[in-house]
Amino acid sequence: MDLRIGHGYDVHALAEGLPLVIGGVELSHTKGCVAHSDGDVAIHAICDALLGALALGDIGKLFPDTSDEFKGIDSKILLRRVCDVIESEGYSISNVDCTIAMQRPKLRPHIDTMRSVLASVMGLDVSRVSVKATTTERLGFEGREEGVSTHAVVLLIK
Numbered sequence: 001m002d003l004r005i006g007h008g009y010d011v012h013a014l015a016e017g018l019p020l021v022i023g024g025v026e027l028s029h030t031k032g033c034v035a036h037s038d039g040d041v042a043i044h045a046i047c048d049a050l051l052g053a054l055a056l057g058d059i060g061k062l063f064p065d066t067s068d069e070f071k072g073i074d075s076k077i078l079l080r081r082v083c084d085v086i087e088s089e090g091y092s093i094s095n096v097d098c099t100i101a102m103q104r105p106k107l108r109p110h111i112d113t114m115r116s117v118l119a120s121v122m123g124l125d126v127s128r129v130s131v132k133a134t135t136t137e138r139l140g141f142e143g144r145e146e147g148v149s150t151h152a153v154v155l156l157i158k
């Protein structure tokens with residue numbers, strides 16, 4: 001059995017009046033992520049963890065932010081494409097764990113929806129997909145509500 005672990009990290013700046021999409025779920029908020037795609041920071045971190053596990057680079061390499069094809073794209077499409085790459089290499093995903101750092105809005109009410117959306121995109125049982133949220137106690141860019149970050153870890157099995 002071949003096991004591969006991968007880590008991903010992503011950050012997006014927040015700006016007034018933009019849609020906020022995290023973990024495949026659109027949240028009601030006054031600010032959203034500045035991005036070429038829909039700015040789904042959680043999905044981007046998960047994609048980078050999946051690619052990192054197989055040393056395949058990162059999502060910027062697969063989906064360049066200079067390409068019109070990816071302008072405003074739903075990041076769930078990117079995640080599905082990354083899963084296709086992982087599967088084409090003969091690996092399956094054992095589990096995914098991610099932590100979203102954001103001061104506001106409170107993410108807890110949306111966590112289970114995010115888990116089920118992400119699980120369905122990746123073709124996994126929801127028990128294999130963990131989404132956690134934390135504030136940074138008002139410290140740093142997340143705490144000042146200037147941005148949002150996500151760390152993700154995945155385990156792949158062949």
Ligand code: MG
Binds near residue numbers: 010012035040041
């Ligand atoms: Mg990103």
